[in-house]
Amino acid sequence: xxxxxxxxxxxxxxxxxxxxxxxxxxxxxxxxxxxxxxxxxxxxxxxxxxxxxxxxxxxxxxxxxxxxxxxxxxxxxxxxxxxxxxxxxxxxxxxxxxxxxxxxxxxxxxxxxxxxxxxxxxxxxxxxxxxxxxxxxxxxxxxxxxxxxxxxxxxxxxxxxxxxxxxxxxxxxxxxxxxxxxxxxxxxxxxxxxxxxxxxxxxxxxxxxxxxxxxxxxxxxxxxxxxxxxxxxxxxxxxxxxxxxxxxxxxx
Numbered sequence: 618x619x620x621x622x623x624x625x626x627x628x629x630x631x632x633x634x635x636x637x638x639x640x641x642x643x644x645x646x647x648x649x650x651x652x653x654x655x656x657x658x659x660x661x662x663x664x665x666x667x668x669x670x671x672x673x674x675x676x677x678x679x680x681x682x683x684x685x686x687x688x689x690x691x692x693x694x695x696x697x698x699x700x701x702x703x704x705x706x707x708x709x710x711x712x713x714x715x716x717x718x719x720x721x722x723x724x725x726x727x728x729x730x731x732x733x734x735x736x737x738x739x740x741x742x743x744x745x746x747x748x749x750x751x752x753x754x755x756x757x758x759x760x761x762x763x764x765x766x767x768x769x770x771x772x773x774x775x776x777x778x779x780x781x782x783x784x785x786x787x788x789x790x791x792x793x794x795x796x797x798x799x800x801x802x803x804x805x806x807x808x809x810x811x812x813x814x815x816x817x818x819x820x821x822x823x824x825x826x827x828x829x830x831x832x833x834x835x836x837x838x839x840x841x842x843x844x845x846x847x848x849x850x851x852x853x854x855x856x857x858x859x860x861x862x863x864x865x866x867x868x869x
Contacts, residue, residue: 623648623683623819624700624787629668630677631843638664639843642678646787651813651820653830656840657864662823663705665840666791669821670702671695682787696726701785705792707772711765715756715775718764719747719782726783743782750782754808770801777812788812790822794829806832831855839863 622645629642639661646652654662667673669680671692679688682698690698710718724743751757754774759767764775773793780788793809794802806829813820813833824830830837830851837854839847841863847854854860 621648621684622646622681624669624821625681626665626669626678627681628678629665629675629680631664631668631673632676637843639668639675640677642840642845644838644845644848646819646821648786648819649817650835651822651833652836652838653834654821654823654838654840655825655827655830660840661843662840663791664843666702666789666821666823670700670789696783696785699786700789701780701783701787702789703773703776703780703791703793705795707769707776709764709772709775709779712763714761715751715764715767715778716747716760718775719750719778720744722779723747723750723782726785746782746784747778750778753781753812754778755804768798768801770797770805773797773805774808777808781812781816785818787819787821790820790824792823792825794824794826802826802829809833 624646626642626644629639630637631639642665654665656662664673668675671690675688679686681687682695682700685698687695687698720740720743723746724740727743751760754777756771756774756778759771764772767775790809794805797805809820810833812818834851836848837851838845839854839860846863847857847860849857
């Protein structure tokens with residue numbers, strides 16, 4: 618893990634209609650790190666992801682990717698620069714096959730088009746990348762399935778395959794366990810762990826399941842009321858009084 622940040626927010630903030638949604642967020646994610654963002658409902662976690670990925674423009678501060686200010690760049694430019702993201706709600710093409718979903722992601726990342734009707738033989742590199750990514754997440758036996766037929770847990774795997782096919786340097790995972798059955802959680806946790814360690818990906822993850830966060834994260838950032846109140850190791854966060862007060866009434 619590098620000591621230099623690959624992703625950073627500088628005094629990042631968002632005001633909407635006079636209401637402060639996110640304020641003064643100073644966060645650095647080190648290259649090769651897996652950092653989790655936690656906080657009570659309404660803490661601003663997903664809004665932070667929207668600001669980092671470019672879905673929303675901040676009203677204050679900046680976002681840096683590998684030392685370059687990308688605050689004014691649209692989402693697709695950030696993706697081209699190496700930033701990939703999943704969402705709380707599965708973001709796939711349900712009528713397309715598993716392979717087509719992943720191939721389109723690979724082709725777009727390689728500078729191709731999103732034209733579904735192109736012959737796969739003309740996009741050999743994207744096809745090969747998609748096949749590898751599908752196997753990597755354990756969906757090789759569902760390659761031809763319409764994506765909408767997958768279980769919720771397998772849809773999460775598909776989203777990871779689409780990210781891997783695009784080969785981003787930084788993965789933003791927005792509540793990857795949301796809606797996943799408890800019996801599927803351990804397998805998904807191990808998949809995320811292996812993507813982080815074996816593929817060398819930097820991961821910034823929002824997650825409500827504390828057992829998942831504690832088991833995966835090297836550092837944890839805690840948000841409350843739109844502000845970052847602590848960033849530390851899991852053990853230090855669990856014993857932090859300020860964090861406990863922020864979670865008053867919620868089990869840590």
